[in-house]
Amino acid sequence: MIWMWVGFIAFILLMLALDLGVFHRKAHVVSVREAMVWFVIWMTMGAAFAVFVYFAYDGHWFGLGIDPDPVDGLPNDGETATEKYLTGYVVEKSLSVDNIFVIAMIFTYFRVAPLYQHRVLFWGIFGALVLRGAMIFFGAQLIAEFHWILYFFAVFLILTAIKMLFLKSEQTDLNSSVIIRMIRSVFPVTDKFHGDHFMVRAGSSAASERETPDVPVAPDDIVERSKPGTLLLTPLALALVMVETTDLIFAVDSIPAIFAITGDSFLVFTSNVFAMLGLRSLYFALAGLERKFRYLKAALATLLMVVGLKMLFAEWLKLSLGEHFNLYLLGVVVMILATGVGASLIVDRKSLSQQP
Secondary structure, three states, X not given: OHHHHHHHHHHHHHHHHHHHHHHOOOOOOOOHHHHHHHHHHHHHHHHHHHHHHHHHHHOOHHHOOOOEOOOOOOEOOHHHHHHHHHHHHHHHHHHHHHHHHHHHHHHHHHOOOHXXXXXXXXXXXXXXXXXXXXXXXXXXXXXXXXXXXXXXXXXXXXXXXXXXXXXXXXXXXXXXXXXXXXXXXXXXXXXXXOOOOOEEXXXXXXXXXXXXXXXXXXXXXXXXXXXXXXXXXXXXXXXXXXXXXHHHHHHHHHHHHHHOOOOOHHHHHHHHHHHHHOHHHHHHHHOOOOOOOOOHHXXXXXXXXXXXXXXXXXXXHHHHHOOOHHHHHHHHHHHHHHHHHHHHHHHHHHHHHHOO
């Protein structure tokens, strides 16, 4: 079993190395067309992995599918494993869309030039994968030992859905957040951008670089005032920290959501990874379209509500719908998302047609 984990992680690291080291070695503004091409590539890889899941669990390669799933108590064969993987993938991909609009707000607040946004997203998502991996590992252990914790997760998801539906999100001063204030108390932070550097040393060539010309910055002489060799963080580093923090907050919602579907740590981790890998491309394709998809947040809240209810009534659903009830859940999830996007586009088109 451990070789399956090693092989999968090695494959992901290889793909990330090719992404940053070959295809995006030079910083450039990612166009919508390029973003869509990469989004299709990552989607195709995620879908192709479902084929691997089917044969691996059907043949019990490396011991996959032999132990009962902690959530429903049944061993996963090729069919059920594929259903759970795809359902988890769609749920995680859907919930990550809301994260995109928050990341767009972070980039706007810190005035991160489009030229360097891919670099921040790359390292932000790499760190997010590590953090989510740890959360999934400990979450799977908890569910295996304490099955009742699923009901706690269910109530949490339902309350989160209610909060998303009825509470409006407000613009906040990110510099006043606890995380940013803690960082500023430990490290000196320059208000100027220095290319694509997250950190610079006072007196170094990187610190003396002219800041990004299309990014207006407040006057700041911290580099000149600092002792040569002093390590300084740039606004790009603050943006990276906030992207990581945001994903950690969103993971608190999304990780319990996928544990409503399966407790198999391999299925949970792989569906999360493939959903996250396409997040950067999805960002460049969708950022700035929050107003166009006005009903998307309501659709995501409904999705969380459905997943939470499924977690509460899993035993009854299994008896009523059979062991493949996750396939029905997948259909409901797709229908909710399609309804939210479709309603948004219809209303947006009507509002445009009514404008003088």
